[in-house]
Amino acid sequence: MPSSLPNGLRKRTKDSPGRNENSSDLPMNLLELSHSLATSNTPQDVLETLHHAASTSCSVLSVLGAARLPLKSNDWGAMRLGQSVFLHPDVPDGWWDEYTALAPTRFTPAMFLARSSLSTYTWIETRRLLQPIGVDRWGYELALKYGMRDGFICPVGGRWMIAYWSRKDLCNLLTPTSRILLQSASSLAAQRLEYLTPPDPRRVGSRSRLTARELAVLRLVSDGRQSSEIAKALGLGEETVRSHLKKAQVKLGARNRAQAACEALRQNLIP
Numbered sequence: 001m002p003s004s005l006p007n008g009l010r011k012r013t014k015d016s017p018g019r020n021e022n023s024s025d026l027p028m029n030l031l032e033l034s035h036s037l038a039t040s041n042t043p044q045d046v047l048e049t050l051h052h053a054a055s056t057s058c059s060v061l062s063v064l065g066a067a068r069l070p071l072k073s074n075d076w077g078a079m080r081l082g083q084s085v086f087l088h089p090d091v092p093d094g095w096w097d098e099y100t101a102l103a104p105t106r107f108t109p110a111m112f113l114a115r116s117s118l119s120t121y122t123w124i125e126t127r128r129l130l131q132p133i134g135v136d137r138w139g140y141e142l143a144l145k146y147g148m149r150d151g152f153i154c155p156v157g158g159r160w161m162i163a164y165w166s167r168k169d170l171c172n173l174l175t176p177t178s179r180i181l182l183q184s185a186s187s188l189a190a191q192r193l194e195y196l197t198p199p200d201p202r203r204v205g206s207r208s209r210l211t212a213r214e215l216a217v218l219r220l221v222s223d224g225r226q227s228s229e230i231a232k233a234l235g236l237g238e239e240t241v242r243s244h245l246k247k248a249q250v251k252l253g254a255r256n257r258a259q260a261a262c263e264a265l266r267q268n269l270i271p
Helices: 028-038 043-058 095-105 109-116 123-130 134-145 176-196 201-205 210-220 227-234 240-252 257-266
Strands: 062-068 085-087 150-154 158-166
Touching: 028 043, 028 176, 043 123, 043 176, 043 240, 062 123, 062 176, 095 134, 109 123, 109 134, 109 150, 109 210, 123 134, 123 150, 150 227, 158 257, 210 240, 227 240, 240 257
Parallel strands: none
Antiparallel strands: 062 085, 062 158, 150 158
């Protein structure tokens, strides 16, 4: 198991702020980490290897866990502990049980941003960026309840999400280079997890099957187009457009065209 990740992951000191971005050892350290992950035989071994590397390099950082993302952003029924979700033993007791009890009926800003962006943000940065109010702050408030002040999520290929947590504010502790290195390490871990985790039929089977024309109509709805505008843009009749919309709504379980377009966006069916 590697003793640490590259210097870029090490916590900055008062004597050398911002000078931990030396990535000269990056190739060798990532090769060492890759070798250690390749010899991990279970998902828990993968998380422990990643945790050792991350916590050794940045003492305030701990691995939270890894999750194979469902096709539908809020399809929590497809996420099962030990099958598509794996937690590190250091995660505070009780947090996951309460999180899964609340998540099905609530918006999760951190997961939304992880799925929809190539950038990596800490939880505090996500809160500042999206400015959730009221019930949408539940995830942060729950984390604080269990002593997790901040965290860091690394999305991998739109399929996996590797999460870290800390009792400290990570905004100034994780430099741009640090984040790149964590993302690289997380990608290696996700690759090994993909190999160790059996296929999940529920994940594949839950995706809505929309036709190309239904998707084209929904894409234009998401742009704010009216039926007459959509018909003209696609060279279709208005009645045909309305028919495509109704079929798409049924397939997506949506109550109206706006919800259908939103659900298509959530499932990454349309850009």
